[in-house]
Amino acid sequence: MKAKAREPESFLPLTAAMFQILLALADQERHGYSIMQEVERGTGGKVRLGPGTLYGSVKRMLGDGLIAESDERPDAALDDERRRYYRLTDLGRRVAVAEAERLAELVSAARAKKLLNRTQAG
Amino acid sequence: MERLSQSFYRLLLAAYPAEFRQEYEREMLLVFRDLCREHRQSGLGLVRVWMRALLDLAQSAPRERLQNFRKGFDPLKTLKTITLALIIYAAVVIIGGKLLVSGRAHLPYALGAMLDSLMMIGIAFNFIALVLMTTKLLRPVKAVRAACIAVVFLLAAVLAFLPAEARPNGVAVTTMVLSLLFWFGAHRLWAQRREAALS
Structure with a gap:
């Protein structure tokens, strides 16, 4: 019997590291170090993943089917073949969207309580 | 650098x-x-x-x-395994102890001491290895190594606190070392097979 697929909402809330990894993979496939760089760049240096946190999250996300190892390799001259590349799965993308919507609702609630003004919320 | x-x-x-x-x-x-x-x-x-x-x-x-x-840790199953092991150990200690006490009179000293230490070290060794493996604290081969080290420390601690006149003689110490090697070897063989099967 085929296992019932999990709903994206059942993964929420994501840890900060997991959400940042999903965001980093949203536009392209990346290897571990590239994910770290993208997370650091995307958060203006506020979030810096270490190797243990990165690969601990990667392990869990691979297990949950949110990301997958990619078979495609970039240009061989630019690539270190020992690296593994990761990509977002359809489920991972839907989970990222659901988490982003959840966070947006929280921001709206904070704004309604006048904890944030428009410029702070972006 | x-x-x-x-x-x-x-x-x-x-x-x-x-x-x-x-x-x-x-x-x-x-x-x-x-x-x-x-x-x-x-x-x-x-x-x-x-x-x-x-x-x-x-x-x-x-x-x-x-x-x-x-991962894969079932507290109830672990408790059952440890309880069952304790019951079996208690039975081995009681029955083995009775047999040894009655048999020692007819056995040569060295053989009696060997059976004594095989049983006593076996109880300690098996129990420590079993706890480490059922709680998955260590992989089988490492659990066996850790059990061996723990028993050596246990023996050293007991010997250190024994009064001089009660300390075991050369024959007894030799039998203890041989017993330890026996249990270590037997467990290590089993643990290696188990790890090979798991991988």
Whole structure:
């Protein structure tokens, strides 16, 4: 019997590291170090993943089917073949969207309580 | 300096569970190497890389260990296994003890001492190894090694506190060492087969 697929909402809330990894993979496939760089760049240096946190999250996300190892390799001259590349799965993308919507609702609630003004919320 | 850093980081990765290392050690080393290179280029030095790596290690290694420990861990089954083992051990101690006491009169001293130490060391060794394996604290081969070390310390502690006149003679010490080797060898063979079957 085929296992019932999990709903994206059942993964929420994501840890900060997991959400940042999903965001980093949203536009392209990346290897571990590239994910770290993208997370650091995307958060203006506020979030810096270490190797243990990165690969601990990667392990869990691979297990949950949110990301997958990619078979495609970039240009061989630019690539270190020992690296593994990761990509977002359809489920991972839907989970990222659901988490982003959840966070947006929280921001709206904070704004309604006048904890944030428009410029702070972006 | 960077090479030394990378070698030392490789050593520190032992803090993670073996399965995790097997899967990700190579990539974690590559990432650490890249971090070292990046910081060399930006002139920030290795201190910052190490602060980040150590903080990350302190946070993520216990989390991975805990998750590894929880994986497939069934408290009820573990409790049942340990209770059953305790009952069997108690039965072995009582029956074996009775047989030894009545049989010792007819046995040569060396043989009697050998049976004594085989039984006593076997009880301690098997119990420690069983607890380590059922709680999945260590993989089978490491659990056997740890049980051996624990029994050696236990024996040393007992011998240290015994009064001089009660300390075992050469024959008794030899039988203890042989018994320990017997249990260690038997368990190690079994543990190696179990690990081969698991991998």
